[in-house]
Amino acid sequence: MTLTPDAMGRALPRIEGGQKVAGTARYAFEHPVVGPLYLHPVQSTIARGRVTAIDTSTAEALDGVVAVLTHENAPRLADTSDAEFAVLQDDTVAFRGQYVAAVLAERSETAREAAELVEVTYDQQDHHVELDEDSPDLYAPDVVNPSFETDETVGDPEAALESAPVTVRQTYTTAMTHNNPMEPHTTVATWDAEDGRLTLFESTQGVSAVRTAVAGVLGLETGSVDVISPHVGGGFGSKGTPHANTVLAALAARAVPGRPVKYALTRQQMFDLVGYRTPTIQHVTLGAEADGRLTAIVHDVVEQTARFKEFAEQTAVYSRSMYATQNRRTSHRLVPLDVGVPSWMRAPGEAPGSFAAEVAMDELAVATGIDPVELRIRNEPAVSPASGLPFSSRHLVDCLRRGADRFAWRLRDPRPRARLVDGWWIGTGVAASSYPTNSMPGSSAVIRFHVDPSLDPALGAAGRYEVEIAAADIGTGARTVLTQIAADALGVRPETVHVAIGDTALPPATTAGGSSGTASWGATIADAADRFRDKWGDDPSDGAQADGSMPDNPYSGRYAMSAYGAHFAEVAVHADTGEVRVPRMLGVFAAGRILNPDTARSQLLGGMTMGLSMALHEESVLDPRSGHVINHDLANYHVTAHADVGVMEAEWIDEEDPYVNPMGCKGIGEIGIVGAAAAIANAAHHATGVRMRSVPMTLDDFVV
């Protein structure tokens, strides 16, 4: 089934835009509840050891304190197999910042003051928090996120490198970084003891996943947990899977039946408890003929995980499918540390992996004297290097050529450190980008029709279509785009469609992650619409209804499906001070049908800005003595500010792909960040002659 586009492809204004501008769109913490208690946690001040005593008496004596939960008195959880969720269950401290107690009080200020008064005594053990690739604890995980092979070898890469006329052999590193959505992780949890129901107003990328996880941990029926999340102030992956904060709020609610428990993480807590991107050490070796054709790619990655729970970022996977070569090796090794567990952060794997891979390609361009755009074109594969399958569509070369044209690339003097303008060294750089076109099984949707005589006759419908699916709009525009998809699937005007999302009262849906949301939920709605029209035709009666579910894609396993792109960047480095500026960025993408040019552009520009941030700014500074991130606020942890963004443009080529899903769309939430940092690093090299193999790059890398 392929949908005929009418509403799809139009710049339908964001449906909840007015509410957000007016401040009436309710985020998790803002849902009115009666008689709430406020939670403030006590966090461990050691990185490894045991709690030997907790004195809560002073805190409990404070006026307004209702309860202080510790591992000694907190309700027991039914399932602690996921160690991240085993909150307040025993005396073990596995990382600094771990929850060791929680105060519930009538006022948030009181809760915070009381938390300071809880006295915790520890038996402290030596901790290890620094990523060291020579660690004796280094190990190979069974798979890397989500289920890729850890290692992969094709052909004989060592022999190919041995005989390669040109080789590039370098080490690249990327920093530990933390997702920092504007809205911190937030829960309002209420336990109704009589009915045995738990209600969570939650800031999440997937209400269904939260429901399943929390129900399992607390030992409740899935249907006894309601999760409501109509609006989310960003997530970037950190709200893609529930973390300990949600369990803590739910646990606390069970301790005070009938009273809503409100818990919003402080910005500092965002650096302790809800995931982050692992730092990476990446060894990349490229072998090539003199004409630049790759004969071997080796990409070996070392990164960290938590000792108490594994997360393995799929950093080298990018190199498995990007360029043609007969010989390839990729591998991942983890160092378990006494730290919080890493997790998803926008384009896990692809973002750090593409940095190393695409800077290495630039180094190969310099080594062979071949233009970096041309070098990539010469290594364009005919079929997927990873699977051997044909591509459902792949227009990387078109993106590179169009971007080069738009960036006046043919006028570029390839020599580094050749342009000094008004005290700034100026250079340009390019990098490719790709992101897999994922879709997740498991969503369902319902469509209902209601006759509405008040409807404008010009809309050509007798009533309204209610589309229900527990999807998430984390600021992406999903609600709007799903409305467009539903309209085309039903063959009606989008004004007659209302899409309800973000609530477990609706049919379950997969999480907004892996850039899979629109593809998965859209295909599900298309299925429901198909059944609706089969059942009711195009003139339904009042109350007409049909259910649908995520269909299998008949082309899955027959085609390799990914989106592609090309980043171009101009970088200026101040000759006296080393300050780095990026006056211009251009991203050209091929991502199937673009369903809404306005929301799509926001996604792509947002990804590119995050890539700029990765290139120049973001770095979580972990103090090895204490084991925690010391720059844990937005004054010290720098995210790119408006003034850092110069002229930034995202555009796309019209790509038709009949194989990916009924909409012909590919995910666009993450591809904007992939390769962006490499383009900037490559431009910085062109500007200054200084090769940046580590991000973020800062002015001290250039000042002499």
Place this chain on the structure above:
Amino acid sequence: MKPFTYARPDDAAGAVDLVAGDPDAAFLAGGTNLVDHLKLGIASPTTLVDVTSLTSDRIDDLPPAHGDTDGGLRIGAAVRNSDLAAHGRVRAEYPVLAEALLQGASGQLRNMATTGGNLLQRTRCAYFGDRTTPCNKREPGSGCSAIGGWARYHAILGATHEPAGQACVATHPSDMAVAMAVLDAQVQVLGPDGERTIPLEEFHRLPGDDPTRDTVLRHGELITAVDLPAAPIATSSTYRKVRDRASYAFALVSVAAAMEVVDGPDGPVVADVRIALGGVAHTPWRATRAEDALRGGPATDEAFRAAAAAETAGARPIESAVGGNAFKVPLVAGTLAAALRTLAHDPSTDPTEEPG
């Protein structure tokens, strides 16, 4: 966050009495720093005395001093940073101050922050702001975590490295104060014993053996105004701030400079110069060694860098695996050269000048 009493007396003298009589009371002005510290537990006053409406929020002309033709300015302590930056005479006669203000914080913060409060900002040292780490400024004798830790924003000049129980390598975060340091500003203070005037250069103090004290103010003393004397040299002045992103970040190194250049037989000569550095010390750092090295000499890049080298000859950078600050020594040279070069030419055509 501990409960506190909020007081709003009728006049400045009443506010001074309230705070002077209670060792745990504090003045509250714009609150852009103190309110953060209340949340973080860095400050826990029992009484907050709101002074925002008790001191002047005007910028007044001062009469000419004896022998001068022009008078300076009196800036009320309650003047907001944004209003001060926008003032016509400040922009025309003290551009270094307007530029410094506009490169500080964000528009929203500048609308709240006051002149008096800006001078009393506390260091943004991450360890000072984190009660779970040792810090001699917050907890005397506990040690200095920045030494051997994340010291990217920390001092290279005038810091205390030993003994461990007194060490402090924090920097003063204000941009405004660095500009005022080259303007020979005078801080007007009202205390329980009456009024006094403190030259800005003496207002902030090095950590010495007591890093808990940032300034020479005594408890209960309230800043009422800052006077800027007439300074013809300041019409040729600039503020150059170097930081880790293009706005909304504290200085790694900043330079406030005013310079008068005259033609000499072998090219332009520095007739007079005033320089202060930010981001390098516990105080705005008046760079008198650099000034002395430049005065009467050629206005060349080489001389500018040599002057910076003279100023940083005694620098003591911090080595650290998680972010040392040795780069600040060459960065001072580069930043000073960039700033003075714009003053040796026409500053209005400076291509490197950026908005905050």
